[in-house]
Structure formats: C-alpha cells, structure tokens
Amino acid sequence: MYAYDEIDRTLVNERVSEFRDQVQRRLSGELTEDEFKMLRLQNGVYLQLHAYMFRVAIPYGTLASNQLRALAHVARKYDRGYGHFTTRQNIQFNWIKLSDLPDALADLAEVGIHAMQTSGNNMRNVTSDQWAGVAPGEIEDPRIWSELIRQHTTLHPEFSFLPRKFKIAITASDHDRAAIKVHDIGLRLIKNEKGETGFEVLVGGGLGRTPFIGKTIKHFVHGRDLLSYIEAILRVYNQYGRRDNIYKARIKILVHELGIEKFSREVEEEWQHLRNSSLQIDDEVIEDIRSRFIYPAYEKLPHMPDELRQAAADPDFEAWRKNSVAPHKNPGYSIVTISLKPIGAPPGDATAEQMDALADLADKYSFGELRVGHEQNLALPHVAKRDLPALWKALDKLGLATPNVNLITDIIACPGLDYCSLANARSIPIAQELTRRFANHELANLIGRLHINISGCINACGHHHVGHIGILGVEKNGEEIYQITIGGRADESAALGNLIGPGVKFDEVADVVEDIVEAYLALRERPEELFVDTVKRLGVEPFKERVYATR
Amino acid sequence: MTSPLQQKIKIAGPSIVTANRTWDGIVVYRTAGKGWSAELADAAIVRNSDEAKALLAEAVADDVGAIGPYIAPVQLGDDGKIEPGNLREQIRKAGVTIELPAQG
Numbered sequence: 342m343y344a345y346d347e348i349d350r351t352l353v354n355e356r357v358s359e360f361r362d363q364v365q366r367r368l369s370g371e372l373t374e375d376e377f378k379m380l381r382l383q384n385g386v387y388l389q390l391h392a393y394m395f396r397v398a399i400p401y402g403t404l405a406s407n408q409l410r411a412l413a414h415v416a417r418k419y420d421r422g423y424g425h426f427t428t429r430q431n432i433q434f435n436w437i438k439l440s441d442l443p444d445a446l447a448d449l450a451e452v453g454i455h456a457m458q459t460s461g462n463n464m465r466n467v468t469s470d471q472w473a474g475v476a477p478g479e480i481e482d483p484r485i486w487s488e489l490i491r492q493h494t495t496l497h498p499e500f501s502f503l504p505r506k507f508k509i510a511i512t513a514s515d516h517d518r519a520a521i522k523v524h525d526i527g528l529r530l531i532k533n534e535k536g537e538t539g540f541e542v543l544v545g546g547g548l549g550r551t552p553f554i555g556k557t558i559k560h561f562v563h564g565r566d567l568l569s570y571i572e573a574i575l576r577v578y579n580q581y582g583r584r585d586n587i588y589k590a591r592i593k594i595l596v597h598e599l600g601i602e603k604f605s606r607e608v609e610e611e612w613q614h615l616r617n618s619s620l621q622i623d624d625e626v627i628e629d630i631r632s633r634f635i636y637p638a639y640e641k642l643p644h645m646p647d648e649l650r651q652a653a654a655d656p657d658f659e660a661w662r663k664n665s666v667a668p669h670k671n672p673g674y675s676i677v678t679i680s681l682k683p684i685g686a687p688p689g690d691a692t693a694e695q696m697d698a699l700a701d702l703a704d705k706y707s708f709g710e711l712r713v714g715h716e717q718n719l720a721l722p723h724v725a726k727r728d729l730p731a732l733w734k735a736l737d738k739l740g741l742a743t744p745n746v747n748l749i750t751d752i753i754a755c756p757g758l759d760y761c762s763l764a765n766a767r768s769i770p771i772a773q774e775l776t777r778r779f780a781n782h783e784l785a786n787l788i789g790r791l792h793i794n795i796s797g798c799i800n801a802c803g804h805h806h807v808g809h810i811g812i813l814g815v816e817k818n819g820e821e822i823y824q825i826t827i828g829g830r831a832d833e834s835a836a837l838g839n840l841i842g843p844g845v846k847f848d849e850v851a852d853v854v855e856d857i858v859e860a861y862l863a864l865r866e867r868p869e870e871l872f873v874d875t876v877k878r879l880g881v882e883p884f885k886e887r888v889y890a891t892r
Numbered sequence: 893m894t895s896p897l898q899q900k901i902k903i904a905g906p907s908i909v910t911a912n913r914t915w916d917g918i919v920v921y922r923t924a925g926k927g928w929s930a931e932l933a934d935a936a937i938v939r940n941s942d943e944a945k946a947l948l949a950e951a952v953a954d955d956v957g958a959i960g961p962y963i964a965p966v967q968l969g970d971d972g973k974i975e976p977g978n979l980r981e982q983i984r985k986a987g988v989t990i991e992l993p994a995q996g
Contacts, residue, residue, distance in 0.1 A: 368915055370956040388960060390984050392917035423993045438916040692993045758980060759988040769990050819978055 361443035385456030401469035406700040413696035464494040471714035483513035504582035505590035522835035545596030548801035569620035573612035637708035642673025652730035689717030757797030764797035766814025766821035807831035828876035860887035908935040911958035
C-alpha cells in the first residue's frame with residue numbers, strides 16, 4: 342500500500358471544499374451549467390441517462406480494505422447499493438445526486454481517495470498491472486513510477502486543458518496486464534546494460550472511433566528522465582493536437598498524421614530543453630516514494646501446504662484454483678483473482694455487501710490489500726497458500742467464486758445503453774446472455790482462454806477492438822445492431838480484431854458467438870491452441886463462412 | 893459545442909422536450925405549464941419545428957431547473973397516452989433493462 346503524506350491529504354481535502362462551494366453555487370443558479378460542466382467533469386461527475394454518474398479513481402489499481410469499505414459506504418448511503426468497476430481501474434456509481442456529491446467526496450477523502458481527473462481533458466488515472474509488486478519475474482514495482490507521474494500531473498496547469506483526455510499505463514512484466522499498447526502513452530519498465538531502471542516509451546495507442554496500436558517512440562528513457570520525456574510528449578501534443586474536432590483530438594491521430602518519425606523528432610527537440618531542468622528526478626525522490634509503499638511482512642511458508650494438498654481432492658476447489666490463483670513472487674503465497682463476472686450478472690458490478698465482505702477477507706487473508714484490474718475483476722495480492730481453501734469457501738458464500746477468470750464468460754463490457762448517454766446499444770444484456778450460454782464450466786474450460794469485449798458505442802469503453810471476440814453495438818434505423826470482430830488482443834502482442842461480416846441483431850449475437858466458438862473447436866490444431874492463435878493462423882474467413890452460411 | 897438553440901430543428905412527428913433535473917439528475921419532461929415533471933404523461937407535445945423550438949428555448953432558459961434539454965420523439969396512442977419514440981427514451985423512462993441488486 343502507498344501511504345499518503347500531509348501534502349496529499351491537504352490537496353484532497355481542499356479539493357472537496359472547493360467542489361462543495363462549486364456545487365452550492367450551481368444549485369443556487371450562480372453558476373450556469375456551461376460554467377459548471379468542466380468543474381464537475383474535473384471531479385469525475387458525468388451526466389448519464391438516468392442520473393449523474395460519479396467516477397472514483399483507484400490509482401494503479403491498489404486499494405486498501407478501509408478504502409473499499411468507504412466505497413461500499415458511498416454505494417449504500419448515496420447510491421443504490423452497488424458500484425461498477427471499469428476498464429481503467431476506476432469505480433463508478435450510477436445514481437448519485439449532485440447535492441450529495443460533496444458529502445460523498447468528503448467521506449472518500451477521509452480514506453485518501455478522490456475523483457480528481459477521472460474525466461475531462463486532462464491526465465487521467467495512471468493505471469498499472471494489478472499484480473504489480475507481487476508478480477514473479479517483475480523487474481521492479483511499476484507503481485512507484487505510476488505514483489511519481491500521478492504526483493507530477495495531478496492538477497498540473499499545463500495538463501489540465503489538453504486537446505483531449507490523456508491516459509498512461511505502466512507495466513514491468515513481460516506479460517502485459519496493463520494494456521499499455523492501447524494507451525496514449527504506454528511505459529514498459531526495463532533495465533539497461535548497466536542495470537539502471539528506464540522505460541521503453543510507446544505513444545499514440547488508443548481505441549475508440551479510430552483505433553491504433555501504440556508505437557515505440559524511444560527504446561530507453563532513463564528513470565531520472567521519465568518526467569521530462571513525458572512532459573516533452575505532452576508539450577508537442579498540446580501544441581499540435583487538434584482542438585477543432587473532438588474526433589481528431591487524441592494524440593493517436595497526431596502521431597498518425599505526423600508519422601512517428603516526425604513526431605519523435607519534435608519530442609526529442611522539446612526534450613533537449615527539458616531534460617536537464619528541475620524535471621530531472623533525484624534518486625531521493627524515488628526512494629521517498631518507494632519508502633511509502635508498504636509491503637507485507639511475509640512469513641516463510643511452504644510452497645505446498647497440507648491444506649492445499651487436501652483441498653485438491655475437491656473438483657470445485659480445483660476448478661476455481663486453476664483459473665483464479667496465480668503464482669506470487671513469494672512461493673508460500675498466491676495472487677487470487679476475484680471474478681466479478683457471475684453467470685447472468687452485469688460484468689464488473691459489486692454490491693456494497695460484497696465490498697464490505699471483501700474488505701474483511703482482505704484483512705484476514707491479504708494484509709488488508711486489494712487490487713483492481715482493467716478486466717473488471719478484483720484481486721487479493723498476498724494470500725498464503727494454506728489459506729486458499731478457506732478463502733475459496735468464503736468467496737463462494739458471497740457469490741464471488743465463479744471459476745471463470747480468463748474464460749469465455751469473463752466478459753469485459755461497458756455500461757452501454759442501459760446507463761450511458763453516449764451509447765447506441767445495450768452491452769450488459771448481451772454479456773448476461775453470453776454467460777448463460779457458456780455457463781457450463783466443462784465447456785468453458787474446453788474452449789480455454791477467450792476474451793470477449795463488448796462496447797455499446799464506437800467510443801469503445803469495453804475495448805471491443807482488442808477482444809479475442811469483440812462486439813460493438815451500433816444503432817441502425819432505430820434498431821440495435823452488433824458488429825463482431827475476431828482476433829484482437831490487449832497484451833504484449835496487442836492487435837486489433839477484424840470484422841467478420843455484416844452486423845447482427847440483438848437476439849442473434851449469442852448464436853453468432855456460439856457459431857464462432859464451434860468453428861474454433863473444430864478448427865484448432867490441438868486443445869492448447871488458443872482461439873486467438875487459431876484466428877491468427879487461419880484468418881477470419883472460416884469463421885465468417887460458419888457464421889453467415891445459414892444467415 | 894453548439895447550443896441546442898443554434899442547431900436546426902426538424903421533427904418528424906409528435907415530440908417532447910426532456911432533460912435531467914439539476915439537483916439529482918433524474919429524467920424530467922417539460923410541461924405545458926412551463927415546469928418540469930418526472931412523468932412522461934405530463935409532457936407538453938409539440939408537432940412542428942416552430943413549436944419544438946419554442947419549447948426547447950423555454951427549457952434551455954431554465955438552467956437551474958434542469959440540464960441538457962433536447963427534443964425527443966414520442967408516439968401517441970389512440971387514447972392520447974404518450975409513449976417514448978425510441979429505445980433510448982424507453983430506457984430513460986422505464987429504467988435499465990437489467991435487474992439491479994436488491995438494496996440492503
């Protein structure tokens with residue numbers, strides 16, 4: 342966990358007071374909506390179909406148990422008893438009243454969480470690997486650098502009025518769980534030949550209306566130069582990024598239009614003015630941040646305790662363990678992913694009761710710490726292996742032990758037309774139907790790793806472009822129509838999916854996905870060949886034939 | 893962003909003006925009595941562009957009462973009952989199409 346200092350606490354509290362005043366002035370009519378809109382957006386407040394939506398940041402996906410209890414409290418007291426975890430390590434509340442928002446923010450501020458820069462044209466929540474600090478083989482904890490960027494960019498005047506929103510993600514593992522290639526800036530922590538920490542910097546990735554995979558702009562930026570290099574990128578973007586057309590305002594469009602070579606030359610030139618400035622990071626600054634990340638006092642525990650050996654006889658436990666439990670850097674411990682994808686339920690939702698109970702389980706089994714991943718699941722990052730059977734039983738009682746992590750029912754979905762004012766089509770009912778179709782665990786296991794991503798509009802909050810199967814809802818002549826892509830992926834081999842053919846109706850989507858999956862099972866060379874690899878080997882044609890032959 | 897009043901207004905059939913109430917964000921409809929109601933049944937119906945423009949202008953002027961007003965299509969039953977004219981408005985009126993968790 343990261344321990345905030347007095348500066349952070351003062352900043353968060355002052356922000357609450359400021360927003361309370363702004364809300365009062367809005368409600369009294371002193372501020373018009375035009376004047377107020379940007380202020381509310383800078384505090385994570387959107388207007389959706391039915392109500393205001395309040396988005397709270399969970400920086401780099403790390404959450405303390407008392408913070409999760411505070412989120413449960415907000416859900417219960419100010420909302421409708423649940424929250425929705427998003428694809429960018431945030432949580433959203435869908436029914437909050439504007440008049441209650443200052444109190445909700447004040448309650449969250451007591452545990453050091455806030456909603457600053459969770460919307461608006463500024464630097465958004467800096468995201469990271471949800472297994473940061475505990476993943477075996479990780480070079481070093483990337484959250485230290487995430488926190489450095491968070492501190493530098495929060496309320497930074499130069500980054501508060503960018504042409505468009507700006508998202509950074511960081512990973513420090515070979516396997517990218519942070520989807521860095523589809524961010525405005527993606528950072529891959531690496532070491533140089535001297536063993537010094539630095540970053541491969543990618544730029545111009547993003548999804549939405551015009552998707553791009555990020556391109557490497559620099560193969561190694563030394564850690565001490567990270568802020569100056571990011572600032573150089575942002576200055577070039579601020580100078581040349583388009584402000585006249587919202588659809589062409591993201592940095593990915595600028596990088597595409599200038600070309601990565603010209604863009605990188607511009608950045609390099611800007612960087613020469615900045616790199617030896619006060620933006621150069623002293624080792625003491627990094628060490629100070631590092632010292633504020635408090636790691637658990639791990640015990641020396643057996644790799645295969647008796648409790649785990651005995652529980653292995655239970656097939657239900659084994660099914661859950663195989664999908665939900667991952668190796669930890671400390672062999673006596675595990676990382677446990679908690680699926681927020683029960684069969685038939687909205688992906689990523691958790692009730693206040695579940696949040697409270699998970700906070701208790703985090704205290705009991707994970708040193709009071711949880712993580713939030715972009716796949717809309719949670720994780721307990723430090724679970725002793727001896728405790729896995731007891732934890733599984735407790736999660737099962739809460740309805741949180743669905744053994745489907747990374748399987749076909751572990752669906753990523755945006756809120757869609759049920760909630761969102763931008764959406765053209767519903768996402769959640771599609772996800773619910775798909776989880777029912779593939780509810781049989783043996784079938785899901787036979788299919789293996791397969792990620793379905795669903796977005797209810799071209800803005801792509803469900804990251805459909807990088808789903809192994811991507812589903813995009815659009816509206817055509819007043820009807821919901823779904824376009825289906827296959828072959829996308831969000832990891833270190835990130836790729837955009839390819840359209841298989843004409844869109845299909847709401848009622849046909851699950852049938853089409855079943856057809857695609859049946860085709861895959863017939864076409865794969867061996868059970869270990871993942872769906873996405875079969876698509877890569879064969880292209881879309883055989884799947885297209887299967888889907889449209891009878892339609 | 894272009895003000896709703898600067899946009900060309902063209903309606904294809906009976907329409908209403910809807911928005912979200914400022915203090916709590918709930919869906920509201922502009923009434924003939926120059927107010928807002930949470931009931932679609934209370935909405936003022938407009939049938940041509942001039943009427944729509946006038947009702948929208950009145951709604952936009954009430955910035956403290958409600959935010960983001962816009963014109964939305966409706967269908968009128970034989971009994972005069974007002975029904976939403978598209979899926980988005982149907983969802984705004986009736987709520988989400990999924991089951992929400994029971995509140996504790």
